[in-house]
Amino acid sequence: MGVTIRQIAEAAGVSRGTVDRALNNRGRIKPEVAEEIKRIAKEMGYRPNQFGRALSMSKQNLKIGVILQGAETPFMQTVLQGIEQAKAEVDNLGGTVLLTKIPHISARGVLEAMEQMREEGVSAIALAPVEDADVKSKIDEYVEEYQIPIVTFNSDVKDTKRLCFVGQNAFQCGRAAAGLMGELVSGEGKVAMISGYSSNPSLSDRVRGFQSEMEKKYPKVELLGPEYCFEDNTIAGQLTEKVLTENPDLKGIFMNSHGEEGMCKVLEDLGKAGEIKVVANDFMGRNYEFLRDGAISLLIGQDAYVQGYEPVMILFRLLFHGEEPQGEFKYTEIMIRNAYTIPQ
Amino acid sequence: MGVTIRQIAEAAGVSRGTVDRALNNRGRIKPEVAEEIKRIAKEMGYRPNQFGRALSMSKQNLKIGVILQGAETPFMQTVLQGIEQAKAEVDNLGGTVLLTKIPHISARGVLEAMEQMREEGVSAIALAPVEDADVKSKIDEYVEEYQIPIVTFNSDVKDTKRLCFVGQNAFQCGRAAAGLMGELVSGEGKVAMISGYSSNPSLSDRVRGFQSEMEKKYPKVELLGPEYCFEDNTIAGQLTEKVLTENPDLKGIFMNSHGEEGMCKVLEDLGKAGEIKVVANDFMGRNYEFLRDGAISLLIGQDAYVQGYEPVMILFRLLFHGEEPQGEFKYTEIMIRNAYTIPQ
DNA sequence: CTGAAAGCGCTTACAG
DNA sequence: CTGAAAGCGCTTACAG
Numbered sequence: 037m038g039v040t041i042r043q044i045a046e047a048a049g050v051s052r053g054t055v056d057r058a059l060n061n062r063g064r065i066k067p068e069v070a071e072e073i074k075r076i077a078k079e080m081g082y083r084p085n086q087f088g089r090a091l092s093m094s095k096q097n098l099k100i101g102v103i104l105q106g107a108e109t110p111f112m113q114t115v116l117q118g119i120e121q122a123k124a125e126v127d128n129l130g131g132t133v134l135l136t137k138i139p140h141i142s143a144r145g146v147l148e149a150m151e152q153m154r155e156e157g158v159s160a161i162a163l164a165p166v167e168d169a170d171v172k173s174k175i176d177e178y179v180e181e182y183q184i185p186i187v188t189f190n191s192d193v194k195d196t197k198r199l200c201f202v203g204q205n206a207f208q209c210g211r212a213a214a215g216l217m218g219e220l221v222s223g224e225g226k227v228a229m230i231s232g233y234s235s236n237p238s239l240s241d242r243v244r245g246f247q248s249e250m251e252k253k254y255p256k257v258e259l260l261g262p263e264y265c266f267e268d269n270t271i272a273g274q275l276t277e278k279v280l281t282e283n284p285d286l287k288g289i290f291m292n293s294h295g296e297e298g299m300c301k302v303l304e305d306l307g308k309a310g311e312i313k314v315v316a317n318d319f320m321g322r323n324y325e326f327l328r329d330g331a332i333s334l335l336i337g338q339d340a341y342v343q344g345y346e347p348v349m350i351l352f353r354l355l356f357h358g359e360e361p362q363g364e365f366k367y368t369e370i371m372i373r374n375a376y377t378i379p380q
Numbered sequence: 381m382g383v384t385i386r387q388i389a390e391a392a393g394v395s396r397g398t399v400d401r402a403l404n405n406r407g408r409i410k411p412e413v414a415e416e417i418k419r420i421a422k423e424m425g426y427r428p429n430q431f432g433r434a435l436s437m438s439k440q441n442l443k444i445g446v447i448l449q450g451a452e453t454p455f456m457q458t459v460l461q462g463i464e465q466a467k468a469e470v471d472n473l474g475g476t477v478l479l480t481k482i483p484h485i486s487a488r489g490v491l492e493a494m495e496q497m498r499e500e501g502v503s504a505i506a507l508a509p510v511e512d513a514d515v516k517s518k519i520d521e522y523v524e525e526y527q528i529p530i531v532t533f534n535s536d537v538k539d540t541k542r543l544c545f546v547g548q549n550a551f552q553c554g555r556a557a558a559g560l561m562g563e564l565v566s567g568e569g570k571v572a573m574i575s576g577y578s579s580n581p582s583l584s585d586r587v588r589g590f591q592s593e594m595e596k597k598y599p600k601v602e603l604l605g606p607e608y609c610f611e612d613n614t615i616a617g618q619l620t621e622k623v624l625t626e627n628p629d630l631k632g633i634f635m636n637s638h639g640e641e642g643m644c645k646v647l648e649d650l651g652k653a654g655e656i657k658v659v660a661n662d663f664m665g666r667n668y669e670f671l672r673d674g675a676i677s678l679l680i681g682q683d684a685y686v687q688g689y690e691p692v693m694i695l696f697r698l699l700f701h702g703e704e705p706q707g708e709f710k711y712t713e714i715m716i717r718n719a720y721t722i723p724q
Numbered sequence: 725c726t727g728a729a730a731g732c733g734c735t736t737a738c739a740g
Numbered sequence: 741c742t743g744a745a746a747g748c749g750c751t752t753a754c755a756g
Binding site: 038083085086087088090091094124127128129130208211212214215216219220222249313333334369370371372373374375376377379 | 382427428429430431432434435438471472473474552555556558559560563564566593657677678713714715716717718719720721723
């Protein structure tokens with residue numbers, strides 16, 4: 037068992053309150069006394085008991101706000117599970133998590149939610165995804181003017197005062213996909229790229245990573261596209277059919293967006309499933325099924341759960357224990373799965 | 381803020397002690413009263429505050445023993461990091477972790493360590509690896525006679541009363557390797573298997589998983605071996621050279637043991653690195669380096685850290701919170717990595 | 725500037 | 741079988 041504040045108080049011949057003031061720099065204490073107490077504490081190897089502190093501080097009812105956009109997508113549903121888990125833990129520890137789900141993507145919705153949370157007295161906010169100039173400046177305002185720390189997750193926003201970002205390193209993810217595809221097609225032949233939206237920075241980063249690494253490491257691979265399917269199965273199917281018809285010698289498809297069902301349907305209908313090597317993204321929807329069937333060769337995923345869980349806990353640890361996050365970027369692991377490493 | 385034991389006591393018209401007895405099944409309470417209190421607690425959505433509990437229970441100074449064999453290997457070093465982290469957390473929460481490292485593998489060492497831990501009054505033991513009849517019967521004796529729950533990790537022991545096992549599903553790992561290798565060699569050609577010891581059950585399970593899945597899913601692949609290198613680089617190099625000389629058309633090597641350095645050296649010397657597809661195991665030693673160089677195509681790994689961390693925490697959660705483990709097997713994730721998904 | 729006391733939510737002897 | 745009280749280690753009004 038560790039040294040307690042009481043033992044230090046006895047050793048220093050003062051009260052526990054005084055030790056607290058000294059050790060936590062609360063002021064209202066004679067500087068020499070504070071110094072002496074700190075010296076004694078250090079000498080005795082004092083380490084504050086987090087349970088005592090947490091229990092005592094649970095009176096403060098610290099509030100953390102979470103703003104989530106596009107909660108209707110399967111991916112965000114998993115993120116949501118992570119948030120709910122963090123919320124349960126924070127509740128349990130005497131805090132509160134205020135969650136606002138905004139349907140689809142709406143900068144105005146985010147701004148309003150931020151406003152409202154400030155009125156409700158939150159001490160910190162986790163926010164995703166972010167892609168708007170007004171939101172950016174509001175983030176800086178909150179951090180600087182109101183000292184409300186903000187963590188972004190899933191999609192980051194550069195050049196703001198946000199504390200840190202939790203999510204995928206999209207460029208590196210694209211490179212990992214290239215490394216896999218290069219091997220799957222034995223380093224040569226045609227590979228088509230299908231992405232979602234050209235306007236989405238994460239998707240674009242993945243495409244850039246894929247292209248640059250393929251060029252560098254597998255120069256004999258000829259890349260086609262990217263074409264954009266807007267995460268739509270019908271369009272994805274049409275694009276798949278088109279590229280296959282125009283390129284009967286196609287070796288692989290890098291599916292960088294949702295629309296997998298549409299693509300796999302066409303591959304199966306044409307008897308090409310398994311023959312055309314497919315690297316796809318995210319452990320969502322029917323992707324595991326396609327992996328088992330062989331229509332998808334390898335799947336790359338980000339830990340959606342962690343993307344919901346970590347931001348809340350990072351803020352909690354900051355506010356409750358004064359523990360700063362490890363670094364500005366908390367990248368979730370880039371996970372590779374085949375048919376045999378599907379969980380459960 | 382959550383519901384507290386005090387609120388339940390008021391709602392039920394009893395004292396807090398009575399609520400505690402009801403909710404934690406401590407006996408000495410009229411069954412009907414207990415039922416009623418549980419009902420109310422559930423209705424109010426009561427979730428115990430872990431800080432309060434931990435603080436209050438920190439008087440008990442609960443001890444958990446950990447016995448680790450072969451700590452000198454790099455793999456066990458990482459396991460050790462997980463144990464140290466768990467130890468730090470448990471210390472901080474008012475408990476104690478007693479760690480005994482036994483050099484190499486020694487059943488007698490394990491038996492003595494168990495004996496000593498019981499004398500020191502541990503409430504539970506985590507133990508690895510296990511491969512001995514005497515140890516088996518001592519496990520059962522501890523569990524049944526002394527009510528000391530035991531968790532095995534890294535390597536399991538069947539047919540005992542151990543609470544659960546934390547480690548890899550070796551057979552499934554072999555299957556995963558087959559799935560990768562099958563794709564890497566485009567489903568045909570010769571693939572050599574090099575393993576460590578024929579007597580090691582985990583290694584054998586991986587080989588069996590590899591063989592059975594290859595046979596089933598890639599029948600055109602011709603498997604050679606397994607040959608055994610006894611985790612020795614020199615022997616691994618010799619085996620590699622031999623199989624390459626005898627089979628100039630070799631397409632891949634499944635390296636199921638340590639000795640990667642010896643193998644990669646030969647591949648590089650013969651100018652075959654990258655050409656021969658290699659699937660190897662464990663994120664240890666120079667394996668990441670070989671992955672970057674391309675001498676190893678894909679790496680499969682188990683989470684060594686989790687294998688150290690989880691057993692201690694499972695026991696802590698059991699003793700401290702009365703939380704039973706999820707199931708008898710806590711399989712660590714089978715992770716696949718290529719040159720782009722190396723951590724950091 | 726400092727101390728004494730109350731309280732956070734829980735568990736645990738101790739009385740009855 | 742049940743209750744009242746003390747205590748875990750910390751923080752925080754409140755007095756002085």
